[in-house]
Amino acid sequence: MGTETLQTPWKKAVWYLVLTALAVMVLFPVYMTLVRALSTPAAYVQAGQPPWPVDVQWDVFSRAWNVGDFGSKIWVSVVVTVIIVAAQLLTSVLAAYAFAFLEFRFKRVLFVVFMATLMLPIEVTLIPNVQSIRSFEWLNSYPGLVGPFLATAFGTFLIRQGFMGIPRDLRDAAALDxxxxxxxxRRVAIPVTKPIVASFAVIAFLAAWNQYTWPRAVVTEGDWETIQIGLKSVQASTVDQNNLGFAAALIAALPILLLLVFLQRQLVRGLTAGAVKG
Known part of the structure; x- marks a missing residue:
């Protein structure tokens, strides 16, 4: 008993050291990006590229914002992301409920076919989807930016795993009532699986916000560029002031960092719950 009591603090200390080391490894690239953003490029290189800012430029973020015209681009990204996340939540919840609770012909076959779409990379569907958007005359528009992403097999699979953990007796009792x-x-399935639904919402947000290939393919006017396209433009137009590119990258990543900081528990709980109940 005494030996176990002595070992417990040491085990906790080891775990804390391991987790601290992992946190440093994850956060160090973010820190170095901030260092490069604040440093004057020429002075930083001449100083040997140390892990601290050199000849700090405190106005770098406002300059990057203006150069990239991030005001309009962030607005487009926010609208696109909100539409995609809302649509994917709606379609995924409804499809997951159907596959989990309803009985219909070829249910298993349809689910397998549905999941098989996860194996298709964007390169396979990019050209046909772009041609469809052109035929609909949806270039440089919100329908063109969000059209192919209103539903997702991954969300259906993840939420279905949560629904499968709901006892069948509970469904029967609700039917009797x-x-x-x-x-x-609305009253039972979603509240019970709320962590899983929330975790999928976070994942959908990350995927929608970070899109680059698809917006690049269907946007030809600057007014419809998303934040990721704007980020690339800043990096390409300020080669002699590359700290502006680092500052722009931090601006684009700020919503993601805030989302992960405030919703990390929901994300972990949801993914864990889905794995356990599946």
């Missing part, structure tokens, strides 16, 4: 499918979904 007069709950229809929509009432059971």
């Amino acid at each position: 007069g709950f229809g499918h929509l009432a059971f979904l």
Whole structure:
């Protein structure tokens, strides 16, 4: 008993050291990006590229914002991201409920086909989707930016795993109480699997916000450029002032960092719950 009591503090100390080391490894690139953003490029190189700012330029973020015209680009990215996340949540929840609770012909086959779409990289569907957007005359528009991403097989799979953990007896009891499918979904299924739904919302946000290939393919006017396209433009137009590119990268990553900081528990709980219940 005494030996176990003595070992516990040491185990905790080791775990804290390991986690601290991992945190440093993850955060160090972010720190170095901040250092490069604040430093004057020529002075930083002449100083040997140390891990601290050199000849600090405190106005670098405002300059990067103006050079990249980030005001309009962030607005486009926010609208696109909100539409995609909302649509994927709606379609994924409804499809997951159907695959988890409803009985219909070829259910297993349809689910396998549905999941098989996860194996298709964007390069396979890019050209046909772009041609479709052109035929609909949706270039430089919100429908063109969000159209192919209103549904996702990954969200259906993840939320279905959570729904499969709900006891069948609970569904039967709700039916006896007069709950229809929509009432059971709204009052029971979603509240029970809230961590999983929240974790998928975070994942969908990250994917939508970081899109570059698709917006680049369907946007030809500057007014419809997203933040990721603007980031690339800043990096290409300020080669002699590369600290502006680092500052722009931090501005583009700020919403993601804030989201992960405030919703990290929901993300971990949701993914863990989905793995355990599956």
